[in-house]
Amino acid sequence: MKKRSYIQYLSVPFAVLATLASCQNKDVKTVVEGNVTDQVYVAPGEYDEFYAFLSGGFSGQITAYGLPSGRLLKEIPVFSVYPENGYGYSEETKAMFNTSYGVIPWDDSHHIELSQTDGEFDGRWLFVNGNNTPRIARIDLTTFETVEILEIPDVAGLHCAPFVTENSEYLVSGTRFSLPIPQKDVPISSYKENFTGLINYVSVDAKTGEMDLAFQISMPGFNYDLARNGKGKSHGWSFLTTYNSEQAHTLLEVNASQKDKDLMAIINWKKAEEYLKQGKFTERTTSYFHNLIDEKTGIAASQEMKTTRIIDPKECPGMVYFIPVPKSPHGCDVDPSGEYIVGNGKLSADMSIYSFDKLMAAIESNDFAGDIDGIPVINYESGLHGILTKPGLGPLHTEFDGKGFAYTTFFISSEVVKWNVEKLEVVDRQSTFYSPGHLVIPGGETKKPFGKYLVAMNKITKDRYLPTGPELAHSAQLFDISGDKMKLLLDFPTKGEPHYAQAIPASKIQPNCKKFYKIEENKHPYVAKGEGQAKVERKGNEVHVYMTAIRSHLAPDNIEGVKVGDKVYFHVTNLEQDWDVPHGFAMQGAATAEILIMPGQTRTLLWEPGSVGIYAYYCTDFCSALHQEMSGYMRVSAQDSNVPLRWSLGENIEDKVEIPES
Numbered sequence: 077m078k079k080r081s082y083i084q085y086l087s088v089p090f091a092v093l094a095t096l097a098s099c100q101n102k103d104v105k106t107v108v109e110g111n112v113t114d115q116v117y118v119a120p121g122e123y124d125e126f127y128a129f130l131s132g133g134f135s136g137q138i139t140a141y142g143l144p145s146g147r148l149l150k151e152i153p154v155f156s157v158y159p160e161n162g163y164g165y166s167e168e169t170k171a172m173f174n175t176s177y178g179v180i181p182w183d184d185s186h187h188i189e190l191s192q193t194d195g196e197f198d199g200r201w202l203f204v205n206g207n208n209t210p211r212i213a214r215i216d217l218t219t220f221e222t223v224e225i226l227e228i229p230d231v232a233g234l235h236c237a238p239f240v241t242e243n244s245e246y247l248v249s250g251t252r253f254s255l256p257i258p259q260k261d262v263p264i265s266s267y268k269e270n271f272t273g274l275i276n277y278v279s280v281d282a283k284t285g286e287m288d289l290a291f292q293i294s295m296p297g298f299n300y301d302l303a304r305n306g307k308g309k310s311h312g313w314s315f316l317t318t319y320n321s322e323q324a325h326t327l328l329e330v331n332a333s334q335k336d337k338d339l340m341a342i343i344n345w346k347k348a349e350e351y352l353k354q355g356k357f358t359e360r361t362t363s364y365f366h367n368l369i370d371e372k373t374g375i376a377a378s379q380e381m382k383t384t385r386i387i388d389p390k391e392c393p394g395m396v397y398f399i400p401v402p403k404s405p406h407g408c409d410v411d412p413s414g415e416y417i418v419g420n421g422k423l424s425a426d427m428s429i430y431s432f433d434k435l436m437a438a439i440e441s442n443d444f445a446g447d448i449d450g451i452p453v454i455n456y457e458s459g460l461h462g463i464l465t466k467p468g469l470g471p472l473h474t475e476f477d478g479k480g481f482a483y484t485t486f487f488i489s490s491e492v493v494k495w496n497v498e499k500l501e502v503v504d505r506q507s508t509f510y511s512p513g514h515l516v517i518p519g520g521e522t523k524k525p526f527g528k529y530l531v532a533m534n535k536i537t538k539d540r541y542l543p544t545g546p547e548l549a550h551s552a553q554l555f556d557i558s559g560d561k562m563k564l565l566l567d568f569p570t571k572g573e574p575h576y577a578q579a580i581p582a583s584k585i586q587p588n589c590k591k592f593y594k595i596e597e598n599k600h601p602y603v604a605k606g607e608g609q610a611k612v613e614r615k616g617n618e619v620h621v622y623m624t625a626i627r628s629h630l631a632p633d634n635i636e637g638v639k640v641g642d643k644v645y646f647h648v649t650n651l652e653q654d655w656d657v658p659h660g661f662a663m664q665g666a667a668t669a670e671i672l673i674m675p676g677q678t679r680t681l682l683w684e685p686g687s688v689g690i691y692a693y694y695c696t697d698f699c700s701a702l703h704q705e706m707s708g709y710m711r712v713s714a715q716d717s718n719v720p721l722r723w724s725l726g727e728n729i730e731d732k733v734e735i736p737e738s
């Protein structure tokens with residue numbers, strides 16, 4: 077296949093492309109040189125060296141892979157309901173999808189951010205943004221479960237999120253689409269007068285990881301695209317790329333491509349903290365939801381938040397600056413030293429690399445080319461470390477190897493280019509298959525990258541895998557970057573659109589991984605901590621079944637006295653205290669398929685029987701040789717029947733005492 081045909085799909089002006097170097101269309105079969113099997117083969121019984129977390133894009137999830145094998149380890153449901161374990165269906169997790177727009181059981185997950193301490197991954201939490209309904213989620217890396225989701229108010233398309241600061245003080249995000257704030261019914265053509273962009277700072281509790289919207293900064297109505305925070309000498313600063321500085325509101329592919337350059341926003345968040353302390357903010361009434369799982373009960377609860385604090389740069393000098401950046405920028409990446417910031421334009425032949433020291437000197441000496449809405453614009457040349465000229469077509473994202481080199485993906489010319497950050501020289505290029513978006517080097521955005529592997533996440537995979545109808549799997553490609561030249565090692569298919577990823581040494585997560593929940597610490601209100609506590613209770617038309625699961629039976633396994641019109645809550649506690657022994661629970665005719673209950677955990681399935689009869693329930697996770705026998709029956713009677721409420725296990729239900737209705 078001809079890679080250049082992709083150009084036809086893109087709306088990049090041809091004149092721009094024609095002047096640029098074209099890629100070599102290498103023969104696919106000869107790209108892998110020599111035998112690289114040894115480098116990616118992880119023998120049975122051995123572990124991978126790294127965990128890689130890939131966002132699922134439009135699947136709303138995250139997938140964990142092992143590197144270098146590319147083996148899929150787990151799918152972690154985040155913003156979308158998940159049939160495998162009942163996330164979003166179980167009564168405990170339903171509240172995770174509450175938002176100011178109602179229950180939203182779907183989203184588009186984009187950027188993975190691992191928590192950091194002193195500029196290095198600490199293996200505690202994983203953060204990811206929901207792009208469509210603006211949200212940020214936190215995953216606990218001891219359990220690989222989503223434990224918190226915070227909505228971000230008054231923004232749209234939260235693509236620019238959730239970028240972590242050096243000690244996880246904040247997660248920084250910016251609105252992709254500016255909006256009227258507060259929302260109002262205005263002509264779209266009044267964009268320039270009525271639309272505002274917000275940059276949001278979510279604080280992270282250093283002990284618990286709990287998130288809180290600390291403040292928002294009101295900005296001109298541009299599109300905020302991507303960000304990184306400073307590290308080392310630039311700690312305390314955030315860098316965000318923005319496009320559509322034309323403030324167009326229609327046919328952006330043309331109308332937001334008018335000017336020669338766009339802008340990078342530079343924010344001193346320590347200064348913002350000072351202004352916050354001085355009370356220089358406006359408190360705004362709005363609505364957004366904070367959903368948090370209680371560690372002791374395992375139950376999510378939602379809180380509607382009603383105020384937010386907005387800081388206006390016009391009233392807070394020294395807090396926000398702009399500098400021109402090549403047209404339609406995407407990536408905005410800070411090198412491990414914190415000195416260099418890579419800004420690149422998708423529509424530019426060159427990449428601009430900024431120097432933090434020079435930016436600070438320019439600010440110090442008021443070296444400005446004017447201002448936009450009271451925000452000073454630093455003179456382009458004054459902030460530049462230099463320009464990397466014509467490295468490829470359509471530069472997107474850059475990561476670093478910790479040895480002085482940067483690696484940038486080129487979407488249009490389908491390649492990864494390695495270049496020397498100090499000298500601004502290209503030193504190597506490798507084709508990808510095809511059209512890479514993000515790339516990741518384990519630790520590549522931290523102070524200490526593990527410059528051994530690079531994974532390119534490609535948008536198109538034509539001809540790489542066996543065809544699967546009109547849709548093909550997206551692709552991750554693993555490169556060895558330990559030597560002077562990059563070496564392609566492996567392709568592996570991914571779930572959804574692997575938007576961004578981060579990878580961390582397994583040694584930082586593996587020792588802390590939880591094996592089971594301690595049953596004595598289970599504070600769920602409907603827990604049954606042993607079969608002696610299994611029971612059925614009626615409260616009006618609600619029936620609560622306190623059920624236990626242990627190899628190889630469910631208790632109780634005979635239940636009578638349930639009526640049509642009841643709401644039956646199966647609270648199933650998995651009594652196992654052993655690693656990797658979940659039990660499942662499914663009820664015939666239930667509107668949701670099943671729940672999966674981890675050892676020591678309680679999960680609840682709601683079932684509303686619609687007609688009389690005998691219904692079977694069973695364990696869905698093949699847990700023992702007698703798994704098929706792990707089942708039970710429920711008898712459902714007419715609404716006006718007088719069948720008593722009874723339950724049993726291992727004895728005739730007729731011998732059980734009748735329970736009077738309460």
Ligand SMILES: [Cu+2]
Binds near residue numbers: 659696697698
């Ligand atoms: Cu089972």
